[in-house]
Amino acid sequence: MNLLVEHSFTGARQRNLLRFMLNCKVFKFGEFVLKSGMKSPIYIDLRECFGYADLMDLAADGLKHLIQETVASFDGIVGVPYAALPYATLVSFRCKKPLIIIRKEAKAHGTKKLIEGLYEKDAKVVVVEDVVTTGGSIMEVVNTLRAEGLVVEHVFCILDREQGGAAKLKEDGITLHR
Numbered sequence: 001m002n003l004l005v006e007h008s009f010t011g012a013r014q015r016n017l018l019r020f021m022l023n024c025k026v027f028k029f030g031e032f033v034l035k036s037g038m039k040s041p042i043y044i045d046l047r048e049c050f051g052y053a054d055l056m057d058l059a060a061d062g063l064k065h066l067i068q069e070t071v072a073s074f075d076g077i078v079g080v081p082y083a084a085l086p087y088a089t090l091v092s093f094r095c096k097k098p099l100i101i102i103r104k105e106a107k108a109h110g111t112k113k114l115i116e117g118l119y120e121k122d123a124k125v126v127v128v129e130d131v132v133t134t135g136g137s138i139m140e141v142v143n144t145l146r147a148e149g150l151v152v153e154h155v156f157c158i159l160d161r162e163q164g165g166a167a168k169l170k171e172d173g174i175t176l177h178r
Helices: 012-023 053-070 085-095 136-147 165-171
Strands: 027-033 039-044 076-079 099-102 124-132 151-160 175-177
Touching: 012 053, 053 085, 053 151, 053 175, 076 085, 085 099, 085 124, 099 136, 124 136, 136 151, 136 165, 151 165, 165 175
Parallel strands: 076 099, 076 124, 124 151, 151 175
Antiparallel strands: 027 039
């Protein structure tokens, strides 16, 4: 398992983030079926961090620094629905870039949009995910964005379970950064 931004968060900062996560009961032990259908004795629920501003700041700062170290320019930030949205929001504020939100389903009323936010065709966006397992949720988002004419080449995550997600994304021309 690879925890957040190994390049930006080394040593004491990475240990501090992990300590925060352990205290917030992010890691649950038992028998779980993940969204991918895989069974796991460990469930990682980063939504448990939402009530801890210091932890959210630490994670968002790490993501921001990794994005800035990795991507020369980009036009917006997208969070994978729904657990990654608070992290993506904080990162968008820190990077001074628009937040683009993808719904799991298009609205049945009003504008009936699937994607909310300011963007133009051919805009380069980075995607933020909380936990990566197989990359399936990310690819759903990427396919939606690409269908709207947006360019996606980079995904940034807080935690990679190292269960094939990076390889799957690479097949589609996407680099996973952690």
